Amino acid sequence: MLLLLLLLFCLLLVAACFGCSMSRLRRPSSRRLLLAALGLLSVLAFWSSSEGAASFAGASWATRKEGIRTLGRLPRAAGQAGNALPELYIYDHCPFCVRARIIFGMKNIKHNLVWMANDDVDTPTALVGKKISPILQLPGESAMFESLDIVRKIDMDPAWGPPLLKPASAREDLDAVDKRTIEAVRLLLRPRVIRAYLPEFAHKDGRTAYLRNHPIADPVGGEVPEKAAWLAMGEEKWKSWYDAHFENSPALLAELNSVLPDFEGLIHSEDSVSPGGASYDDIVFFAKMRTASLIKGLKPGPRLQAYMERMSDLSQIPLYSGMAV
Numbered sequence: 145m146l147l148l149l150l151l152l153f154c155l156l157l158v159a160a161c162f163g164c165s166m167s168r169l170r171r172p173s174s175r176r177l178l179l180a181a182l183g184l185l186s187v188l189a190f191w192s193s194s195e196g197a198a199s200f201a202g203a204s205w206a207t208r209k210e211g212i213r214t215l216g217r218l219p220r221a222a223g224q225a226g227n228a229l230p231e232l233y234i235y236d237h238c239p240f241c242v243r244a245r246i247i248f249g250m251k252n253i254k255h256n257l258v259w260m261a262n263d264d265v266d267t268p269t270a271l272v273g274k275k276i277s278p279i280l281q282l283p284g285e286s287a288m289f290e291s292l293d294i295v296r297k298i299d300m301d302p303a304w305g306p307p308l309l310k311p312a313s314a315r316e317d318l319d320a321v322d323k324r325t326i327e328a329v330r331l332l333l334r335p336r337v338i339r340a341y342l343p344e345f346a347h348k349d350g351r352t353a354y355l356r357n358h359p360i361a362d363p364v365g366g367e368v369p370e371k372a373a374w375l376a377m378g379e380e381k382w383k384s385w386y387d388a389h390f391e392n393s394p395a396l397l398a399e400l401n402s403v404l405p406d407f408e409g410l411i412h413s414e415d416s417v418s419p420g421g422a423s424y425d426d427i428v429f430f431a432k433m434r435t436a437s438l439i440k441g442l443k444p445g446p447r448l449q450a451y452m453e454r455m456s457d458l459s460q461i462p463l464y465s466g467m468a469v
């Protein structure tokens with residue numbers, strides 16, 4: 145009732161202003177009176193509307209402020225589950241984290257990447273009960289880990305669009321060549337990972353944690369010590385072994401580059417490593433090759449290089465080629 149009376153008053157005030165002679169309306173005081181009446185009329189019209197009343201009636205001041213702040217936000221993308229974005233907790237160098245990132249990029253799903261420090265135990269433990277990566281936190285759901293479970297969740301859940309990936313083909317030919325590269329890649333990559341400018345190693349403690357958790361082969365005898373023996377060796381010894389393998393890069397690179405041409409005949413196309421289109425084969429294979437691109441002097445054949453670049457584009461994950469060590 146009060147709103148109706150105020151509206152009536154404003155209408156009469158506006159009418160009175162228009163009823164004035166044009167000479168009076170040119171006066172600043174008359175113009176200010178007219179503008180004030182129109183402004184008050186607009187506010188009261190909003191409050192008297194059913195939408196305005198439903199939006200603000202009974203709401204707390206904090207809620208009203210939040211409503212005001214959200215007026216400038218863009219609408220969420222199609223298929224986006226709620227206003228909040230999925231969060232993916234990762235290490236940049238980790239091939240298992242790359243697996244999880246690939247499906248988000250290929251389906252063009254907006255998400256937040258959270259780079260954890262390599263020595264951060266509290267964050268993953270609070271999310272899933274232990275230190276592990278990657279970890280996916282979807283809005284309104286419990287956090288989950290295991291890279292291929294994350295891929296499957298995002299690919300198969302209708303909330304994120306139709307399925308994209310074909311099943312894994314279990315190709316023995318691809319696995320056989322890959323196994324011939326494993327040892328050289330490990331000895332080349334581990335000393336480089338802690339030398340690269342990666343967010344998880346922004347602090348010394350992150351690099352030390354990586355050394356502690358990743359034993360490497362004795363550069364003389366070639367055997368990898370048991371975890372307890374490795375821990376007993378201490379940081380100085382860890383670094384000396386890592387440095388020795390880094391110095392041995394020319395021989396290790398020659399070994400790795402001699403195997404890479406064997407991938408040429410196994411890659412179906414730039415868009416997929418196996419026939420039939422994108423599959424879990426690509427999730428696993430590209431994740432390995434993206435991490436390996438950190439090795440300076442890596443010489444993939446033209447077919448493998450084209451595949452790596454195309455998959456980098458499709459997954460929206462850059463190769464390390466420009467910052468290789």
